[in-house]
Amino acid sequence: MAEWKKNDRIEVVIEDMSETGEGIGKTDGFTWFIKDTVIGDKVQAKVMKTKKSYGFAKLERITEPSVNRVTPKCPVAGPCGGCQLQAMDYEEQLRYKERKIYNNITRIGGFSEVPMLPIMGMDEPWRYRNKAQFPWGLDKDGNIIVGFYAGRTHIIIGCEDCLLGAEENREVLRRIKAHMERYHLMPYDEATHKGLIRHTLIRKGFRTGELMVCQVINGKSLPHSEELVNSLLEIPGMTSISFNINKDRTNVILGDRVENLYGPGYITDSIGDVKYRISPLSFYQVNPVQTEKLYGAALEYAGLTGGETVWDLYCGIGTISLFLAQKAKKVYGVEIVPQAIEDARENARLNGLDNVEFFVGKAEEVLPEQYEKNHVYADVIVVDPPRKGCDEACLNTIVKMAPKRVVYVSCDSATLARDMKYLAERGYKVEKVRGCDMFPQGLHVETVCLLERVKSDVS
Numbered sequence: 276m277a278e279w280k281k282n283d284r285i286e287v288v289i290e291d292m293s294e295t296g297e298g299i300g301k302t303d304g305f306t307w308f309i310k311d312t313v314i315g316d317k318v319q320a321k322v323m324k325t326k327k328s329y330g331f332a333k334l335e336r337i338t339e340p341s342v343n344r345v346t347p348k349c350p351v352a353g354p355c356g357g358c359q360l361q362a363m364d365y366e367e368q369l370r371y372k373e374r375k376i377y378n379n380i381t382r383i384g385g386f387s388e389v390p391m392l393p394i395m396g397m398d399e400p401w402r403y404r405n406k407a408q409f410p411w412g413l414d415k416d417g418n419i420i421v422g423f424y425a426g427r428t429h430i431i432i433g434c435e436d437c438l439l440g441a442e443e444n445r446e447v448l449r450r451i452k453a454h455m456e457r458y459h460l461m462p463y464d465e466a467t468h469k470g471l472i473r474h475t476l477i478r479k480g481f482r483t484g485e486l487m488v489c490q491v492i493n494g495k496s497l498p499h500s501e502e503l504v505n506s507l508l509e510i511p512g513m514t515s516i517s518f519n520i521n522k523d524r525t526n527v528i529l530g531d532r533v534e535n536l537y538g539p540g541y542i543t544d545s546i547g548d549v550k551y552r553i554s555p556l557s558f559y560q561v562n563p564v565q566t567e568k569l570y571g572a573a574l575e576y577a578g579l580t581g582g583e584t585v586w587d588l589y590c591g592i593g594t595i596s597l598f599l600a601q602k603a604k605k606v607y608g609v610e611i612v613p614q615a616i617e618d619a620r621e622n623a624r625l626n627g628l629d630n631v632e633f634f635v636g637k638a639e640e641v642l643p644e645q646y647e648k649n650h651v652y653a654d655v656i657v658v659d660p661p662r663k664g665c666d667e668a669c670l671n672t673i674v675k676m677a678p679k680r681v682v683y684v685s686c687d688s689a690t691l692a693r694d695m696k697y698l699a700e701r702g703y704k705v706e707k708v709r710g711c712d713m714f715p716q717g718l719h720v721e722t723v724c725l726l727e728r729v730k731s732d733v734s
């Protein structure tokens with residue numbers, strides 16, 4: 276079928292984007308993947324490799340730029356690779372994400388009609404991340420640099436001011452660098468496993484303005500830490516300073532041990548009316564503004580009036596559970612990571628919510644077990660699974676429990692579509708689907724979906 280040879284020149288109009296950010300276009304029904312293009316670009320490209328029905332080509336020239344093409348704001352957007360959509364204007368990014376959800380639900384889910392509400396975008400799609408982890412290294416001239424690993428490599432691209440992160444990050448990094456230079460502290464080198472200073476973790480409570488710095492080190496202690504603490508304390512909002520010990524040869528950023536240098540060991544933030552304590556090792560949603568919108572929609576779809584029993588599966592640190600607990604009679608959360616459940620229980624106490632109970636375990640094991648043994652009941656079930664979606668044993672038990680409503684929060688609309696189909700074939704009707712852009716400039720999109728039970732008897 277493919278009559279193209281390597282280095283042949285092709286003219287393509289880009290119509291879509293792949294899961295990894297390449298532009299997709301067609302010539303005579305043959306599909307091409309071309310990096311560094313955006314939807315609507317007309318390009319000339321050189322053939323690199325072909326398979327049976329698709330091929331890869333290298334961009335040579337944009338002959339007609341897309342009307343939605345913009346100059347990336349960040350000077351290292353290309354090499355860094357963290358923001359695959361920066362060359363597309365934000366409105367088009369949102370349309371692209373909405374179309375991706377719709378296409379998955381129709382193609383994979385087999386639905387002919389999708390009751391979609393407009394995607395929830397950000398008013399200001401920059402500086403939304405409350406967490407950043409910057410690796411340190413040396414450039415080829417031996418100067419200390421800090422930044423990000425270039426896409427899929429461990430080459431550091433110098434960048435002290437990521438435009439997705441907090442403004443304060445730059446000042447934190449500047450002060451750490453000055454400290455390293457003053458006391459001759461070497462950055463960690465992966466090849467030789469030498470050097471002290473590994474990643475710097477910075478977190479900010481967007482509501483409270485509280486800042487946390489945790490310096491990861493390949494050693495037992497951080498020399499002259501008092502001076503570093505004093506320097507960092509000049510930054511407004513600085514609340515917690517610590518170091519983390521990671522002496523392993525590993526890609527994992529944080530080790531298990533945190534030594535406190537200043538403050539209570541955590542910062543506080545809130546989503547809606549719920550407060551959270553965030554320590555260096557705990558999980559917390561990285562885009563708090565959009566999390567509030569996404570979980571707000573989940574809460575609205577749950578339709579609680581105060582008397583309901585709700586199960587929140589894949590509950591993590593209980594963000595959704597605690598949101599729901601404010602309006603429900605009882606909430607049960609299930610999560611596989613024990614540490615997350617400890618945080619969830621702590622957060623429940625912190626907010627004085629005593630109508631939540633958490634289980635550690637797999638949703639597909641805990642729920643069937645509780646249903647068979649204890650005949651647990653649910654008016655509403657909320658799920659927020661990882662990318663692979665829900666296990667069939669979990670969905671099967673949901674169907675048996677027959678809640679009035681299922682609210683599905685998803686970070687991958689392909690598996691969402693698959694699971695929606697399963698539920699729709701067993702008595703549930705899709706009432707609402709809504710996208711939420713948690714990662715502006717990036718490829719991922721979250722979806723929240725309401726399914727309502729239409730069958731009155733369970734068969």
Ligand code: SAH
Pocket residue numbers: 560588589590591592593594595609610611612615636637638639659660661
């Ligand atoms: N709503 C949560 C985040 C959900 S992310 C919060 O706000 O914290 C998905 C979660 O599912 C992760 O915490 C992950 O640890 C958990 N998980 C993954 N597989 C699981 C399984 N089989 N059963 C239960 N939880 C699981």
